[in-house]
Amino acid sequence: MLPVVNCNRCGQSVAVGSDTRYVTCAHCRTPLVVIRTDSSAFTDVAARQKELERVDSEWEEEKRREHSSRDKNGNWRTPDEFLEPAIGSGILVVFTFFALFVMMLRDRRYEGLPVLVLLVVPFGLMIADAVRKARRYWRAESRYRARRTAIEHRPPDVW
Ligand SMILES: [Zn+2]
The missing domain is CATH 1.20.58 (Methane Monooxygenase Hydroxylase; Chain G, domain 1)
Incomplete structure (x- = not known):
């Protein structure tokens, strides 16, 4: 897998290991999540992924309850x-x-x-x-x- 990805926020390259999931950008200090597909790897702001997970689990809860x-x-x-x-x-x-x-x-x-x-x-x-x-x-x-x-x-x- 690619050893270097770009920070989703500032665009600076970030070196990651082949199974790194979380990394902090050395340039802008943003916590990032490394997202991998079959052919590529990229980063997203970790806070966005957390927010998406929260919205998903709230929806699952609402679906079950109501x-x-x-x-x-x-x-x-x-x-x-x-x-x-x-x-x-x-x-x-x-x-x-x-x-x-x-x-x-x-x-x-x-x-x-x-x-x-x-x-x-x-x-x-x-x-x-x-x-x-x-x-x-x-x-x-x-x-x-x-x-x-x-x-x-x-x-x-x-x-
Ligand atoms: Zn950055």
């Missing part, structure tokens, strides 16, 4: 994962409703209609709730992404 529930097998799921089955069962219920309704029209017998409506309403509420929870989760996730992007784009000299 946006997760257990499925029937006991696994933690986010609300978007319940959306597809909810909409799937919703479509099935609507089709069944209309099939039964058409039969009522044909037979001109409407005694069962109130019962049918009473069975459909809870399904409608369940689907509306699933959509609401998923949208709330997506809004929170995009707030997290925006926070992360802002940190990634903050210039090195303001850390």
